[in-house]
Amino acid sequence: MMEQYLLYILMSLIPFSSTSSDSTQISEEPLVKVTHSVLSNSTDQLNCRAYGHSPKNISMAWYQNKEAVRNNQSAETLQLPDLTYLTSLKLNITTHHDEVYNCHVNHSSLKSTLVVKWGHTEESTEPIGAILTICLAAVVIFVITIIVSVLITKLRKKK
Template identity: 25%
Template sequence: MRGFLLFLLLLIVGVSGVYSGHLLQYYYTAVTVPGHGLPEFSIIAYVDGIEIARYSSDVGRMVPVAPWMERLDPEYWERNTQRCRGNEAVSKHNVKTLMTRFNHTGGYHSAQWMYGCELRAEGTIKSYMQLGYDGKDFLALDTERWLYYPLLYQAQVTAQRWNSQELLQWERAKNYLESMCTDWLRKYLEYGKEELERRVRPKVKISDQTINGVIKLHCQVYRFHPRDVDVNWQKNGIDVPSYEAKHVFPNSDGTYQIRVTVEIPAEDREGHSCHVDHASLEEILIVKWEPQSSSNTLWIVIGVVLGGVTAIAAAGFIIWRKRLMLEAPL
């Protein structure tokens, strides 16, 4: 269970990389047994990785999360509440259908639905839509051919139904993703312009550990905004590959953090530096590793990371990787 929730968290926060466009994302989650901070059904909306609104079966209403979303009129919230309630009923039905497909008769199971649209800096639009079951990819929409394709054998029936001329589920998805999604993204960007466009310069701490003759170099980059960042280790100007995935985590103050770690031989103690590229910087920030640096910094870093994870968990473990009733019975 713990590993599954971490999997959901990583899908939300995403992988690092400097990004110059804007992204609107929705995450639906329906579970068979509520608990562990997760309601029976929830919908979370994000703009550029910032949570802007949410709906949960516990509350029964779509409510603003980002302060600037409170500027939308009451009719907006009532309209979306009704649509969320409709999606809640469909999602609960889909969980039961998926359990049948996988011959599951009880226990904890989940269905996750995620979709979104991206306005890229060069003016192009990219979108996606995907369904998952128990943390695994189940079904995805090809947004070039506008066809659903199964990612598991049990998804073939759904793909055939949703691609059929009778249901036209792909057409509803296409209309939403190519038009309404980007229209609303532009509106949200205007409402939240001050917050979304603010630039906060990252802070950087370097630490090291020596274990069994191998040195681990940690580059902790924290308290930066916006979310997207590129962090790499180099030795004398040549990239040193990281042995672990690069994940950006949110802080409680609306900023972000990331730690990038590499392993080097104990005798290799010269020429290493951490390179940080971020929208708030006029040029790449370079911090050199000094071998005599204290390892106490590592414990500070770990505390910051775990604090970010805890904050997400307390918020409700949100999800896996409307305006419309986009989700249909499976």
């Protein structure tokens, strides 16, 4: 709800021309992204977003471990300032680290179904661990440099 409101405000700030009859002839492929957010200790939300597609009609569905998920939430579509569309399909899940979810997208501009995967994998946590390690090492080196600089300054003042 908040996401839609913010997008509405953003769209109202960007000027664009009114829809012409020619805009219905444009065919644009969607760019699809799956994002993840934590709702509670045991519930997560996956959001599949298809950006920039035209025409408006699009089909989106969630699959869990290669089986269609019965999802009671419908896809929400908003028109963007460039006269393409953004469609979002959310799925609330109970967190299990061995499950894989796929968002399947069908659109008239696509030759075949577009499938975007999301799943808990060790690979997805490696970059975060590497970044944290590098940051920690940088802080330690910085602190050691400050301590050595202070000690050298004090030794020079004693002489």
